[in-house]
Amino acid sequence: MPAPAHSLAGPPEAFYAAAAKIYPRETQGRFSNWRKIAVVVLLGLFYSVAWMSWNGHQALLFDLPARKFYIFGLTLWPQDFLYLAILLILAALTLFFVTALAGRLWCGYACPQTVWTELFTWIERWTEGPRGRRIKLDRGPWTLAKVGRKTLKQGLWLALAAYTGFTFVGYFTPIRALGGELWQLTIGPAAAFWIFLYSFATYGNAGFLREQVCKYMCPYARFQSAMFDRNTLIIAYDQPRGEPRGARRRGATAQEQGRGDCIDCTLCVQVCPTGIDIRHGLQYECIACGACIDACDGVMDKIGSPRGLIHYTTEDGSRGLPVRIARPRTLVYAALLLAVSGYLVYSLMTRMPLIVDVIRDRNALYREVNGEQIENTYTLKVINLDATPHVYQLTATGVDRLYVAEPSEPIGVSAATVSNVVVRLRAPESRAMGVNRITITLRALDRDGIQVHENARFIGPRS
Amino acid sequence: MPRVYVLPPAPRFPRTDLGVVFWPSFLAACFASLLFFAAVDPLLLRDAGPALFQHIDRESGYALGFLFFWVTSSLSSGLSLFLIRTPRAPKNDSTPNGAA
Numbered sequence: 001m002p003a004p005a006h007s008l009a010g011p012p013e014a015f016y017a018a019a020a021k022i023y024p025r026e027t028q029g030r031f032s033n034w035r036k037i038a039v040v041v042l043l044g045l046f047y048s049v050a051w052m053s054w055n056g057h058q059a060l061l062f063d064l065p066a067r068k069f070y071i072f073g074l075t076l077w078p079q080d081f082l083y084l085a086i087l088l089i090l091a092a093l094t095l096f097f098v099t100a101l102a103g104r105l106w107c108g109y110a111c112p113q114t115v116w117t118e119l120f121t122w123i124e125r126w127t128e129g130p131r132g133r134r135i136k137l138d139r140g141p142w143t144l145a146k147v148g149r150k151t152l153k154q155g156l157w158l159a160l161a162a163y164t165g166f167t168f169v170g171y172f173t174p175i176r177a178l179g180g181e182l183w184q185l186t187i188g189p190a191a192a193f194w195i196f197l198y199s200f201a202t203y204g205n206a207g208f209l210r211e212q213v214c215k216y217m218c219p220y221a222r223f224q225s226a227m228f229d230r231n232t233l234i235i236a237y238d239q240p241r242g243e244p245r246g247a248r249r250r251g252a253t254a255q256e257q258g259r260g261d262c263i264d265c266t267l268c269v270q271v272c273p274t275g276i277d278i279r280h281g282l283q284y285e286c287i288a289c290g291a292c293i294d295a296c297d298g299v300m301d302k303i304g305s306p307r308g309l310i311h312y313t314t315e316d317g318s319r320g321l322p323v324r325i326a327r328p329r330t331l332v333y334a335a336l337l338l339a340v341s342g343y344l345v346y347s348l349m350t351r352m353p354l355i356v357d358v359i360r361d362r363n364a365l366y367r368e369v370n371g372e373q374i375e376n377t378y379t380l381k382v383i384n385l386d387a388t389p390h391v392y393q394l395t396a397t398g399v400d401r402l403y404v405a406e407p408s409e410p411i412g413v414s415a416a417t418v419s420n421v422v423v424r425l426r427a428p429e430s431r432a433m434g435v436n437r438i439t440i441t442l443r444a445l446d447r448d449g450i451q452v453h454e455n456a457r458f459i460g461p462r463s
Numbered sequence: 464m465p466r467v468y469v470l471p472p473a474p475r476f477p478r479t480d481l482g483v484v485f486w487p488s489f490l491a492a493c494f495a496s497l498l499f500f501a502a503v504d505p506l507l508l509r510d511a512g513p514a515l516f517q518h519i520d521r522e523s524g525y526a527l528g529f530l531f532f533w534v535t536s537s538l539s540s541g542l543s544l545f546l547i548r549t550p551r552a553p554k555n556d557s558t559p560n561g562a563a
Binding site: 064065067078081084173188189190191193194216217219 | 482486490500501502504520521522523525526
């Protein structure tokens with residue numbers, strides 16, 4: 001008998017429920033002010049730093065076409081990948097440290113997802129009105145006014161997203177040149193592709209996905225709890241004080257009615273950008289934006305109860321235990337942070353702004369000159385990492401009476417450039433039998449302390 | 464007693480699957496591109512590679528490299544999803560066949 005087509009298996013696991021659209025109510029208060037400041041400062045920096053100059057080049061430019069990174073006074077080359085890696089490690093450690101101390105501060109105030117969503121929400125509010133009117137507009141028929149408002153919103157969103165994509169790519173290819181190419185429509189397919197991709201991502205993430213990015217897509221949101229402990233700052237509802245919740249008669253106090261301070265107005269739920277009820281306790285969807293605190297504080301002011309029914313606290317703090325800032329976790333993160341940033345500063349201070357690659361001539365092992373001299377030819381790739389030009393003296397040691405036949409003069413290399421120099425070294429045949437290890441040294445004549453030794457082989461006839 | 468096969472969850476083709484496949488692979492591709500192109504210049508690859516790529520510039524090299532990583536890691540994610548969803552006979556099956 002063939003196997004039945006259907007089985008005893010239960011319903012398919014639901015990993016995903018179609019998300020209901022969230023219409024966060026606008027809030028006013030301390031924490032929304034902080035977020036507004038964060039949005040203005042961070043996005044202000046993002047849109048303006050791209051146009052700043054520093055010593056004749058773009059101040060912050062990860063120039064991928066030229067494979068050079070300009071970070072204000074610092075120029076990093078592909079050879080300096082270590083510094084980039086350290087910078088990334090530093091950024092990660094800072095995030096861990098801040099998370100252990102203050103919870104999801106990053107999520108609530110600094111994450112690009114939050115910041116751009118906030119900006120897109122401002123546009124939405126400006127074109128479609130506050131929460132109640134937006135809900136009504138979406139449910140209502142497609143009137144001319146609705147089409148007009150929706151068109152205006154989408155148009156502004158698209159324009160902002162496109163400009164954001166352009167600015168983003170402007171950090172990876174010089175933005176002024178990019179702007180010119182865009183203006184004259186001579187932009188290359190690669191740059192166009194990246195601009196489109198980042199614009200599309202901005203539009204989709206900040207306009208439509210919003211809290212779903214935090215809930216379903218963000219890896220950090222899932223593993224941040226690993227950095228949490230009982231002393232990490234979280235947003236919490238003061239349950240003993242609030243419960244039992246319920247409406248309050250005019251003029252009555254909570255005690256008279258035998259109720260807690262929560263009047264169950266649900267404003268904290270309405271303002272939540274991820275649509276959760278903070279009164280159920282800490283949830284991973286909570287991005288710690290503080291909107292519910294602002295909403296609840298406003299309500300407490302109105303009903304004449306003290307603020308802080310929903311407040312920033314820690315797990316220990318909510319149990320009345322003392323809060324410890326210095327604890328093994330934070331101390332370890334702080335120590336790592338100090339060590340890595342100390343190493344970065346030290347290695348940047350002592351960075352040799354000169355790299356020399358010695359490449360032997362592939363055509364001939366050696367050449368006899370003037371009957372009794374052996375000559376080896378090399379190409380020296382001299383990379384001046386400094387922001388100023390330098391003149392270098394070339395010397396070679398390792399074989400008796402070895403000397404530099406070419407170049408006859410010191411090597412000049414302009415700032416932040418690579419120079420290929422043909423070098424001919426000579427030594428008497430009697431001293432240069434077989435394969436000899438030699439050292440080629442390049443020393444800056446115009447600055448003390450810039451000096452690089454490179455090992456090479458000097459080959460003569462077999463003995 | 465006939466053997467009962469448990470079918471995998473009904474094939475919902477769904478946005479979920481698209482997201483589960485393409486989003487983590489996007490992140491992986493970003494990471495791979497960052498590390499790979501920090502060490503390797505696309506122009507060196509062009510010069511060493513087939514004639515097909517002789518005329519691309521560095522930026523196109525980055526874009527192609529990124530797409531290559533994305534496609535590869537998407538294949539990996541997709542294959543993982545496929546393997547997870549492949550039908551299996553139920554465990555603890557009391558029939559002789561199932562015990563094998």
